[in-house]
Amino acid sequence: MIRVTLLLSTVACFLQPFRASATGQAAERLIVGCDTMSLFALPLVKADSAVLVRLEKRLKEIDAPWSTACWRAYIGVWRLDKGRLWLERVETTEGDPVFTGAELFPKSAEGSRARADWFSGEIRYGAGKPVYYQHDGFKRNLEREWVAMLSKGRVKRGTKAYRNRRYESGVEMVDNVSRVAAAFDSLHVGKSPDLLSLYVVFAADSTGRVVRIDRARLLSEKGSPVVSDPADPLLQAALRAFRSVSRWDAWWVGGAWKEQAYFIPLRRGGAVWKLQRKRP
Template sequence: MTAQTHENLMIDGHPRSMMSCPDFPVGSFGIVEVENPGRGVWYSTACWREYVGTWVLDNGRLFLWRLEGKYRLQNPDPLFASWYSGTLVVPDGRLVHYVHMGFGSIYEREIHITVANGLVTHTEVVDNRARLEALRP
């Protein structure tokens, strides 16, 4: 499997990316599957999910702002992600170990953002230095 394209994430107006793909309810909230999505990264081995989402964290609330590829939002306004509970994984710092599979690459740090019903409940910064030491021969 090829390294996968990250989801887009805006945190209080600052562009970031995510090494996780929050789910969303296709067929609800104006989220639809499209037959001819056009060309883009979603038609490559770097995007097995066949879409790229843009998400927004604003004042502790998670919104789905845009979908490109296989899915689209019918409404142009950001959609509060009340359905989502899970952990968003945001790379932080330099890429220090590239893995050509999934979201396996290692960055200096990761920001883990726990979300419950669209609301941020916890944020933790994970230092990956120990993980890197374990990879060294």
């Protein structure tokens, strides 16, 4: 669960999007044809518990190294061949052997690999340069990605292919905050709390302009909601200001503009919010 402490006097707290407490994790590897790609899924976690106990026991026996970038302490090497997912092998994070697919799943073995017929669900895999990164699990995207739905180890329906891209069309965060706060103040919306901020979830496009607002609310000094009704004039004024003057970097990911979330301080001590710079 995401926890955010709101302090209007601390700029950084308002300038961060929501972040989970987890850490970015090393991807699995997926071989497709002659290409080895990053696999942003963990099919092994859906295996029978007895298999997972064997894997955990072996990892402890060989004192497999782990880090915050790979809590599971292993990397699965997979292959997608003719619509079927195979486990080739399991390695340590340093590339040392742990199990072949056949050793871990003897009943599903063909040669040294094993059919991943225990796995049903979605897999996402990709190649190319990073486009988007969030320091949390597999919340990142590469230039080229594919998403497939599997049922008992077989691709259930057509694989979707995506070309992802980042557009650096925004301005500095503090500039966005100052713009929105000033624009909100200029609307003369009447009486509002002395300490007020806008929480907004939105998407921007390649021009940096806001193209979609998914949810929004006004918050007090301690983060409690002041206004959440979208029809409220105060919230509508804050969103008009936000749309009209803010400009953001944007990500085209998975065939859509990627959602972003920010806290924007609007008022402090009864006046338009301004960055308080410390004297040298």
